[in-house]
Amino acid sequence: MLAHQEQRDGAYRHIRVQANDDGFGAEITGVDLAQPLAPTTLDEVKRAWARHSVLWFPDQPLTIEQLEAFTLQIGPYGVDPFVRPMPGHPNVLEVRREPEEKSRAFGRSWHSDWSFLDRPPAATLLLSKITPPVGGDTLFADGQRAYESLSATLRRLLDGLQAIHSARRSYGPEGSFAKDKERHSMPIITSKDAEASRTHPLVRTHPATGRKTLYINPVYAIGIDGMADEEAKPLLDFLFARMLEERFIYRHRWRQDMLTMWDNRCTMHYADGGYDGHRRVMHRTTVAGERPV
Ligand code: SIN
Numbered sequence: 001m002l003a004h005q006e007q008r009d010g011a012y013r014h015i016r017v018q019a020n021d022d023g024f025g026a027e028i029t030g031v032d033l034a035q036p037l038a039p040t041t042l043d044e045v046k047r048a049w050a051r052h053s054v055l056w057f058p059d060q061p062l063t064i065e066q067l068e069a070f071t072l073q074i075g076p077y078g079v080d081p082f083v084r085p086m087p088g089h090p091n092v093l094e095v096r097r098e099p100e101e102k103s104r105a106f107g108r109s110w111h112s113d114w115s116f117l118d119r120p121p122a123a124t125l126l127l128s129k130i131t132p133p134v135g136g137d138t139l140f141a142d143g144q145r146a147y148e149s150l151s152a153t154l155r156r157l158l159d160g161l162q163a164i165h166s167a168r169r170s171y172g173p174e175g176s177f178a179k180d181k182e183r184h185s186m187p188i189i190t191s192k193d194a195e196a197s198r199t200h201p202l203v204r205t206h207p208a209t210g211r212k213t214l215y216i217n218p219v220y221a222i223g224i225d226g227m228a229d230e231e232a233k234p235l236l237d238f239l240f241a242r243m244l245e246e247r248f249i250y251r252h253r254w255r256q257d258m259l260t261m262w263d264n265r266c267t268m269h270y271a272d273g274g275y276d277g278h279r280r281v282m283h284r285t286t287v288a289g290e291r292p293v
Contacts, residue, residue, distance in 0.1 A: 011047075012044050012047075012048065013040070013044070014030070014031070014038070014040055014041040014044050015028050015029070015030050015031050015041060015044050015045060015048065016028070016029045016030040017048050017052075019051075019052055020052075020250060022142075022145070022247070023051070023052060024052065024053060024054065024140070024142040024145065024248070024250050025052055025053070025054040025055075025056075025140065025250040025252070026048055026051075026052035026054070026055055026056075027055075027056050027057075027058065028045065028048060028055050028056070028057050029057070029058065031045070031057065032060075033057055033060045033062060033066065033070045033259060034060070034061075034062055034063075034066045036069065036073065037070075037073055042073055045074075046074070046208075049123075049261060049263060050206070050208040050209050050263075051209075053140070053142065053144070053262065053263045053266055053267050054140050054250060054252065054260065054261075054262045054263070054267060055260070055261050055262075056252065056258055056259070056260040056261075057258065057259045057260075057261075058255060058257075058258050059257055059258070060127070060257055060258065060259045061257040062127055062257075062259065064086070064089055064092055064283060067092065067125065067127050067259070067283055067285060068089065068091065068092065068285065070125070070259075071091070071125055071285040071286075071287060074123055074125070074261070074287045075122065075123065075287040075288055076287065076288045077091040077285065077286065077287065077288060078114070078119075078120075078121030078122070078123075078286030078287055078288040078289065079114070079117060079119075079121075079286075079288070080093055080114070080121075080286055081114065081117070081167070081171075081189075081193070082167065082170075082171040082188060082189045082190070082191065082194065083106075083186060083187060083188055083189065084187035084189060086283075091285055091286075092283055092284065092285055093186075093283075093284045093285075094186070094281065094282070094283060094284070095107070095126070095186065095271075095280075095281070095282040095283075095284050096185045096186055096279075096280070096281045096282075097185060097186075097275075097279070097280045098185045098279055099276075099277050099278055099279050100277075101182070101183065101184070101185060101276075102182045102183075103180055103182035103183065103184045104176075104180065104273075105271050105273045105280075106186050106188075106271065107138075107269065107270070107271035108270065108271045108272070108273050109170075109218065109219045109270065110141065110217055110218050110219065110240070110243075110244065110268045110269070110270045111217045111218070111219035111220060111268060111269065111270075112215070112217045112220070112264045112265075112267065112268050112269070113264045113286060114167075114220075114264075114286070115165045115200065115215070115217060115220045115221070115264070116165040116166050116167045116196070116197065116198065116220045117198075118198060118291060119288060119289055119290060119291050120200075120264055120265075120289050120292070121264050121286035121287060121288060121289050122263065122264060122265055122287050122288065122289030122290070123261055123262065123263060123264065123286065123287035123289075124261070124262055124264060124284060124285070124286050124287075125259060125260070125261045125284065125285045125286070125287070126138070126259070126260050126261075126282050126283070126284045127257070127258070127259045127260075127282060127283045127284075128254045128255065128256055128257060128258045128259075128260075128281075128282055129256075129257075129281040129282060129283060130256070130279050130280060130281040131254045131255060131256045131258075131280065132275035132278035132279065132280050133275075133278060134274065134275055134278070135272060135273060135274025135275035135278075136254055136271075136272070136273070136274065136275045136278075136280050137251050137252055137253050137254065137272040137274070138252045138254070138260070138269055138270065138271055138272065139249055139250070139251050139252070139269065139270040139272055140249065140250045140252060140262060140267050140268070140269050140270075141243045141244055141248050141249055141267060141268040141269070141270075142243075142248040142249075142250070142266070142267060143213035143214040143215065143243060143266045143267060143268065144206070144211050144212070144213040144266050145247075145248050146213075146214055146239075146242050146243040146245070146248045147203060147212055147213050147214045148212075149242065149248075150242070155203070155212075158202050158203050158214075158239075159203050159212075161201070161202040161203070161224055161225070161226075161227075162199035162200065162201060162202060162224070162225040162226075163199065163200055163201075163202040163215070163216045163221045163223070163224055163225070163236075164197050164198070164199055164221070164222050164223040164224065164225055165197060165198060165199070165200055165220045165221055165222070166194070166195070166196065166197035166198075166220060166222050167194035167196075167220060168194050168195050168197070168222070169219065169220075169222065170194070170219060170220075171188070171189070171190050171191060171194035172190065172191075172192070172194040172195050173190060173191075173192060173194075173195075175190060175194060177190050178190040197222065199225050200215060200292040201215060201292055201293060202214070202215060202216055202224065203215065204265060204266075204292040204293060205293060206263075206265055206266055207265075207290060211266070213265065213266035214239055214242075214243060215265070215266075215292055216236060216239060216240070217240075217268045218236075218240050221236060223236075224236065243268060251272075264286075264289065265289060265292070
């Protein structure tokens with residue numbers, strides 16, 4: 001509702017914003033991302049992003065260089081460990097799956113990008129280059145409304161907790177990628193470095209809006225500081241289940257040349273697969289984030 005009101009009231013003068021009814025996710029049109037955006041336009045894009053967490057821009061046939069240039073307008077590049085970047089483009093990953101591939105699609109578990117880093121990326125930008133005729137959706141979960149749906153008593157408890165994040169289950173020597181013997185068309189790197197862990201507040205505050213959000217995900221959040229596993233696991237599982245209730249999910253359907261930009265600080269996402277026998281190719285960048293607080 002608020003989004004429609006913002007549109008009516010002329011809060012956006014340089015872009016068109018068509019938000020989902022619950023405010024989570026919005027389509028942005030009236031802008032050409034191949035050109036540098038005027039400061040007022042860029043401000044509006046950033047404001048819409050802070051408000052709606054997931055933005056998609058249809059009909060943006062960007063070259064890799066144009067994707068890089070737009071990413072840098074949002075902010076400096078983030079760090080992308082464990083996947084080798086595209087040759088000649090150290091900050092661009094190619095998310096590719098070939099028709100005959102049998103391995104699990106990259107990103108096919110609920111996660112927030114690289115949350116095990118000291119400063120996880122604020123944004124991820126994903127540009128669809130080859131879109132399969134069926135499947136290939138990306139699902140997003142809204143950590144802010146999930147947090148706000150909890151009782152005040154539970155929120156008070158969670159506000160004081162630190163979650164433990166690690167890449168070990170995915171990229172460690174014993175992790176899922178190391179154990180997967182299927183051919184993978186993405187250059188994934190598995191390493192002992194993935195064994196490291198660090199804590200982040202289980203509830204973080206969005207730097208642009210001051211809104212609180214659950215900041216955990218089932219891939220990288222492996223425990224809660226100061227709690228035994230048998231205490232932490234049921235609590236984390238309860239919170240994951242809450243975040244994954246249908247009312248907090250947006251299913252994103254891709255079209256060719258669509259750019260989607262999401263906020264890793266307050267969302268999780270999931271690559272849904274369902275396109276075996278077809279090729280899917282995306283170009284992906286990240287924007288650096290702050291240390292979660
Ligand atoms: C990702 O998790 O970054 C990839 C999402 C997707 O391919 O839909």
